[in-house]
Amino acid sequence: MNDTFERIYDAVCRIPKGKVASYGQIAAMAGNPRMARVVGNALHENPRPGEIPCHRVVNREGRLAPSFAFGGQQFQRLLLLEEGVTFRKDGTVDMERCRWIPGSIE
DNA sequence: GGACTGACACTGG
């Protein structure tokens, strides 16, 4: 149901600025860690742009989505940099540093 | 109700 999407959106909105979460993380928060694909779909729908920081959601490697139609991975990289997220030489997010840990609410 | 699809994750080669 849409409830699942709502949970996903809520989880994404909970991501603090300067941190990123993987689809699996969001899925786990939504209720099922295997729902990562649904998370991607939910974000793609993005019925509430501005409230859903989809750019803070990356895959498990910290790599940006290959089909990010938000403005290009480049744009997302800059956005995260502006948020304070650190990147690696590969252009991937430094999950070791910016991976959002539920409970570590600033 | 059945089958295909998808912004993922994991294992194997």
Next chain:
DNA sequence: ACCAGTGCCAGTC
């Protein structure tokens, strides 16, 4: 280290 295949779940046709 990289590419390919498989598995999971929910949505849409």
